[in-house]
Each structure stands twice: as structure tokens, then as C-alpha cells.
Amino acid sequence: xxxxxxxxxxxxxxxxxxxxxxxxxxxxxxxxxxxxxxxxxxxxxxxxxxxxxxxxxxxxxxxxxxxxxxxxxxxxxxxxxxxxxxxxxxxxxxxxxxxxxxxxxxxxxxxxxxxxxxxxxxxxxxxxxxxxxxxxxxxxxxxxxxxxxxxxxxxxxxxxxxxxxxxxxxxxxxxxxxxxxxxxxxxxxxxxxxxxxxxxxxxxxxxxxxxxxxxxxxxxxxxxxxxxxxxxxxxxxxxxxxxxxxxxxxxxxxxxxxxxxxxxxxxxxxxxxxxxxxxxxxxxxxxxxxxxxxxxxxxxxxxxxxxxxxxxxxxxxxxxxxxxxxxxxxxxxxxxxxxxxxxxxxxxxxxxxxxxxxxxxxxxxxxxxxxxxxxxxxxxxxxxxxxxxxxxxxxxxxxxxxxxxxxxxxxxxxxxxxxxxxxxxxxxxxxxxxxxxxxxxxxxxxxxxxxxxxxxxxxxxxxxxxxxxxxxxxxxxxxxxxxxxxxxxxxxxxxxxxxxxxxx
Ligand code: AHR
Numbered sequence: 001x002x003x004x005x006x007x008x009x010x011x012x013x014x015x016x017x018x019x020x021x022x023x024x025x026x027x028x029x030x031x032x033x034x035x036x037x038x039x040x041x042x043x044x045x046x047x048x049x050x051x052x053x054x055x056x057x058x059x060x061x062x063x064x065x066x067x068x069x070x071x072x073x074x075x076x077x078x079x080x081x082x083x084x085x086x087x088x089x090x091x092x093x094x095x096x097x098x099x100x101x102x103x104x105x106x107x108x109x110x111x112x113x114x115x116x117x118x119x120x121x122x123x124x125x126x127x128x129x130x131x132x133x134x135x136x137x138x139x140x141x142x143x144x145x146x147x148x149x150x151x152x153x154x155x156x157x158x159x160x161x162x163x164x165x166x167x168x169x170x171x172x173x174x175x176x177x178x179x180x181x182x183x184x185x186x187x188x189x190x191x192x193x194x195x196x197x198x199x200x201x202x203x204x205x206x207x208x209x210x211x212x213x214x215x216x217x218x219x220x221x222x223x224x225x226x227x228x229x230x231x232x233x234x235x236x237x238x239x240x241x242x243x244x245x246x247x248x249x250x251x252x253x254x255x256x257x258x259x260x261x262x263x264x265x266x267x268x269x270x271x272x273x274x275x276x277x278x279x280x281x282x283x284x285x286x287x288x289x290x291x292x293x294x295x296x297x298x299x300x301x302x303x304x305x306x307x308x309x310x311x312x313x314x315x316x317x318x319x320x321x322x323x324x325x326x327x328x329x330x331x332x333x334x335x336x337x338x339x340x341x342x343x344x345x346x347x348x349x350x351x352x353x354x355x356x357x358x359x360x361x362x363x364x365x366x367x368x369x370x371x372x373x374x375x376x377x378x379x380x381x382x383x384x385x386x387x388x389x390x391x392x393x394x395x396x397x398x399x400x401x402x403x404x405x406x407x408x409x410x411x412x413x414x415x416x417x418x419x420x421x422x423x424x425x426x427x428x429x430x431x432x433x434x435x436x437x438x439x440x441x442x443x444x445x446x447x448x449x450x451x452x453x454x455x456x457x458x459x460x461x462x463x464x465x466x467x468x469x470x471x472x473x474x475x476x477x478x479x480x481x482x483x484x485x486x487x488x489x490x491x492x493x494x495x496x497x498x499x500x501x502x503x504x
Contacts, residue, residue, distance in 0.1 A: 001436040003395040003410040007423065009444035013388040014343040016415065020335075021381035022121065023062040023353040024291060025109075026070035028096050029318030032104050034364040035354035036112055041365060049112055052368040056360045057116050057353065060374075061381050064121040064166060066290055066349045067109055071095035073171050074127025074179040078137045081105015082156050092312050094179050099312040106141065110162050120162070121208075121290070121349070124194070126170030126187070127180030131194045138167065138198050138205070166206045166347075168239065168290065169194055172213040174223050184223045188230025195234035208288045208347075209235040214242055215264040221271050228275040228285065237288035237347060240268060243357075244330050245296030251326060251462060251496075255430045256400030256407045258333035265289075265341045272344075287344050291351040294330050294373070297321040298357070319356040322467070323371040325459040325474050325496075332376035332428050332457075332498040335384065336413035339426070342388045350377060361468070369471035372464070376426075379455055379476065379500050383424045386417035398430070410436060410493070422452065425501045429493035440489040442503065449487065452504045454479030458497035476500075 025031050034041075039048035068076060075094045080102045082088075088102040106122075113120050122141065124134035136149060142161045143150040150161065172178050173187040182190065191209050198205055209231050212220035224238060242261055246254035265287060272285050298321045305316055331350075338348050354360045359374035395410035411428040423445060429436045442449055456479040464474050479499055482491040491501060 001396055001409060001431055001434045003393070003436055003438045005394070005410075005412060005438065005440040006392040007389050007414050007440055007442055009416065011390045012416070013340065013390050016339060016342040016385060016388050017346040018385055019063045019347040020338050020342065020345065021060070021062055021377075021384070022064040022066065022347055022349045023060070024066040024070070024349040024351040025353050026356065027068050027072045027076070027093065027100055027104075028070060028352075028356050029320065030315045030355040030362070031352055031358070033101070033315040035356075035362055037104050037108070038364065047108065047111060049115060050362065050368065053354060053360060053362060054115055056368055056370060059382075060378055062118050062353070064119050064347070064349070065113060065116075065353065066121040066123065066168065069095070069123060069171055071171065071178060073123045073125050076125050078106060078125070078133070078140075082107065082140075082152075096318060097306060097309060097312060098316060099314050101314060107156060107158060110158075119166070120164045121166040121168065121347070122164050123168035123171055126173060126190055126194065127178055130190060131197055134169075134194050135197050135201065138201060142202060165204065166208070167198065168208045168210075169235070170210050172241065173210045174217055174219055175213045184219060184226035185230070188227040191227065192231045192234055195231060199234065206237070207235045208237045208239050208290065211238045211240050211268060215260070215267070221267050224268055224271045225275060228272065229278070232275050232279050232281060232285060233283060235285060237286050238268065238272065239288045239290045240264065241291035242289075243291070243293055243295035243351075244334070245294065246326065247296055251432065252398065252430070253400045253403050254326065255329060255333060255428070256403040257330070258337045258411065259400070259404035259407055261334060261337050262341065265337070265345060269344045286346040288347040289338065289345050290347060290349040292334055292348060293351045293357050294323060294327045295319070295321060295357045297323070320361070321357045322465050323373045324462060325372055325457070325464045326462040328372040328376050328457055328474060329428055329496065329498050331373040332380070332426060333411055335376065335380040336411055336426055336428070339384055339388045339413040339415060363468055367468060367471075369466060369468060370475075371466055372474035375457060375474070375476050376498055380426055383500060383502060384413075384415050384426065386415045389414035389416055389423070410438060420504075422502055422504045424503070425489070427493060427499050427501070429495060429497050431495050433495050435495060436493045438491050438493055440491070442487050442489065445503075449484055449503050451482050451484060451489070451501060453500070453502040454482045454491070455500045456494070456497060457499070458494045462496065
């Protein structure tokens with residue numbers, strides 16, 4: 001196979017918002033308890049945070065971590081998680097049928113964020129609660145001393161406001177599974193009034209309103225239109241969620257799902273523009289893709305856990321997908337799509353970060369390790385910052401049935417980093433059997449480009465996984481044979497592979 005790509009220095013899409021590489025942590029399964037927090041673990045610090053997990057999270061450079069949910073937030077009382085720990089109530093979590101000890105609350109989460117070097121993206125409960133609690137929560141987190149909530153925060157050990165800028169107005173409010181599900185009109189009104197109240201407190205907050213839970217919901221995309229008609233002038237982003245799966249064991253179709261993702265973004269972008277025009281508005285609402293990942297490996301196991309559950313367990317092993325090599329390709333494809341749509345996608349959160357559909361796994365009392373999907377996320381987060389390039393791509397195509405007709409075997413994104421003077425390409429060869437000779441013509445980048453780094457992920461076994469015992473079976477290795485001929489990068493992409501090519 002052969003593919004040709006042209007990259008011109010000045011032919012760009014947008015400045016990539018670093019927040020594209022954000023993540024998500026929910027009070028769910030073992031994400032918090034025995035995930036980031038496990039007092040008594042050999043690596044735990046004085047506050048009970050696992051240092052081995054912090055050491056795996058830090059290199060990912062996630063700008064924001066969304067918290068505390070997810071479905072969990074829709075019946076959560078944030079006040080349960082403040083004050084002396086021995087006085088905090090244990091509550092029944094209706095979203096995941098577990099017991100929430102509240103040993104981690106907002107203070108502990110903010111401490112963890114500081115240790116990891118990230119910023120929070122907090123969600124308010126618009127399911128079982130509403131405007132009043134949202135307002136109180138925001139004032140507790142950001143309010144000045146001399147006010148009721150600011151002084152209460154101080155009495156709980158934190159005088160300075162945390163100054164969290166980014167807030168989600170509920171979670172997946174269209175979902176029948178959601179506690180306090182609403183119609184688009186009910187939610188739109190509530191979200192608008194809540195946004196107004198939060199802005200009356202601080203007009204610089206960035207607010208995310210809920211879009212559909214996914215592009216297969218019966219109310220999609222009318223939901224977005226109606227919700228935005230109510231909220232357009234008061235919010236900054238609309239949230240999108242998508243989880244990919246290969247239940248049908250059809251790799252060609254599975255790897256084409258990023259085309260569906262692209263259509264999803266395009267549709268909502270069109271809805272945003274429609275509402276903007278209807279409102280004669282000057283404002284640009286953008287997209288927060290605040291839940292995305294692969295999610296399906298654990299479905300059967302979760303059914304068994306939930307059906308066999310006696311009572312309301314603490315930290316059950318829920319949503320513990322074990323990712324394989326093929327899933328790493330999927331994560332790479334998703335990130336490429338976000339880079340290409342960085343004109344409208346400003347925030348994206350891999351869902352989630354630890355143990356629950358996550359790139360990082362832990363064993364209670366034992367080690368922490370990287371899943372296969374950690375690697376494309378890590379390399380794209382570190383090297384995919386700067387300006388997205390509008391590449392001209394000529395690739396052979398295939399038919400992916402109900403997903404899409406003309407899917408290019410080559411999926412590629414390019415990022416120019418002005419400060420570092422580099423351009424980085426992230427490429428996936430979707431072909432199952434054939435290598436692809438790819439020529440990337442570099443135009444306007446300077447006289448003598450050279451390849452600084454070439455990383456490749458390939459594996460003869462699509463189902464290969466990393467485990468506690470074998471944590472390094474799936475990982476990148478240095479690529480071979482890439483070169484530059486007359487200003488053109490020439491590289492051979494193995495079948496079913498992901499790679500990063502860094503050129504200076
Ligand atoms: O990330 C797991 C769950 O997926 C979240 O709680 C919910 O928002 C979504 O349906």
C-alpha cells in the first residue's frame with residue numbers, strides 16, 4: 001500500500017487547546033478507593049494517596065481532571081465529603097449500587113490534584129438537587145473569607161479559595177439511567193438558571209452544559225438544539241460522550257469508529273451554529289468531549305457483579321476493562337480526530353484515569369501498571385501540543401459497512417510546535433495485513449528537516465494485554481527505517497500499527 005500526505009507550515013486548523021488531554025475520575029468502583037487513595041498501601045503518602053499512581057499520572061500531563069462524576073454526581077451530596085473524616089456519613093450510591101464512605105471529598109481531591117500537577121473540572125448535581133446546592137458548592141470552593149461558605153472551608157483546613165474555573169452543569173441528564181433525568185426543556189431551563197446564578201457569583205467561570213449521552217440516544221441531536229436554545233448565552237461548552245466497543249469482533253469496523261466520532265462532532269458543531277444564528281449571537285459555544293474511551297470488555301463481568309451483589313459493597317471491581325493492543329489503536333485514532341477537530345473541541349477527558357475503564361490499573365496492596373492504551377495517550381499528550389495542521393491526505397480506502405463507506409487505511413494528524421520548532425505526526429495504519437509506504441511532503445518548514453524521534457506500536461496479537469504479572473507486553477518501541485528524502489518524510493507503517501514521527 002502507498003499513501004501520500006502534504007503538510008504545509010501555514011496550512012493550519014487551529015491552535016490546539018491543551019485541555020484536549022484531560023481526564024476523569026469518578027467515585028465509582030476502585031477509581032478513588034484503592035485507586036488514587038489507599039491508606040496503608042506501601043507507597044501511600046501521609047494523606048493516603050498512592051505515590052505509585054501519582055508517578056504514573058504525572059507524565060500524562062493532564063491539564064484537568066473531571067470529578068466527582070459521572071452518574072455518581074447526580075445523587076451526590078458534596079457536603080458529606082467535608083469536615084472531620086470520622087464524622088462523615090456513609091451513603092448508598094444509587095448510580096453504582098455501592099457504599100460511599102466519603103473519606104475522599106473535595107479537600108482530598110484538590111490536594112491530590114496539587115500533587116499530580118493538574119486542575120479540577122468539577123461537576124454539580126443537577127439530578128437529585130439543583131441551583132441552590134450548585135451555588136453553595138461553587139461558593140465553598142471559590143468563595144472569599146468573610147462569607148458563610150468561605151469561612152466553613154477555612155474551618156475545614158483551607159483558607160484560600162481554590163479558584164476552580166471549569167464547572168459541569170450536571171451529567172448525562174438525558175439518560176434514563178440518570179438519577180433525576182430530565183426532558184431537554186426541563187434541563188435547559190434548570191441549566192440556564194443555574195448558569196446565571198453561578199455567573200452572578202463569578203462571570204469568569206467556564207460552564208459546560210450537558211449534550212446527549214451519546215450519538216445513539218433517541219433525542220439526539222434535538223436535545224442539543226433545545227438545551228442550547230435555553231442556555232446559549234450563559235454557557236461556554238456543550239458536553240459530548242462516546243465509548244467505543246468491538247463486541248462484534250470486527251476490527252475493520254471497530255477501527256472505523258473514529259469516522260463516526262468525526263460525524264458526531266460535525267453534527268453538534270452544526271447545531272451550535274444553527275442556534276447561534278437563531279439567536280443572532282456573537283458568542284461561540286464550543287465542545288467539551290468530557291467522556292471518551294473504549295468500554296466493553298467488563299460488561300459481562302459487571303453484570304455478574306451487580307446481579308450477585310450482597311448489600312452495598314465498598315470499592316467493588318466495576319468497569320475494570322483490560323485493554324488490548326487493538327484498543328491502543330482506537331485511542332490513537334480518537335486523539336487524532338480531536339486534533340483534527342481542535343477548531344471546535346476545546347476540552348476532552350479520557351474516561352477514566354485509574355482502574356475504571358482506565359489507562360492505569362492498581363492492585364490493592366500491590367503494584368500499579370500501565371494498560372496498552374496508556375501509551376498513545378501519553379505520547380500524544382506530550383507531543384501533540386501546538387497548532388493542528390490541515391494535512392492533504394491521499395490514502396487507499398475501505399468500506400466499513402454500517403459505520404462508514406470510504407475509510408482511509410491511513411489515519412494521520414499533524415501538529416506544529418512553534419516554540420520547539422518541531423512538527424509531529426501521529427499515524428495509524430488500519431490495514432490488517434499490508435504495510436503502507438507513506439510519503440509526507442513537508443512544505444515551508446525550513447531547509448534541512450530531520451527525524452528526532454520515531455515511536456511505533458505494533459503487535460502480531462491484536463488481543464495482547466498488559467497485566468500485573470506482564471506489565472510491558474504492549475508498549476511502543478523505537479521505529480526503524482524512517483528517513484527524509486528531498487524534504488519528504490518516507491516511512492513504512494506496519495499493518496495494524498500506531499506511530500509517532502517527530503521532525504525538527
Ligand atoms: O464513565 C462511566 C459512566 O459512563 C459515567 O458515570 C457516565 O457519565 C457514563 O454513562
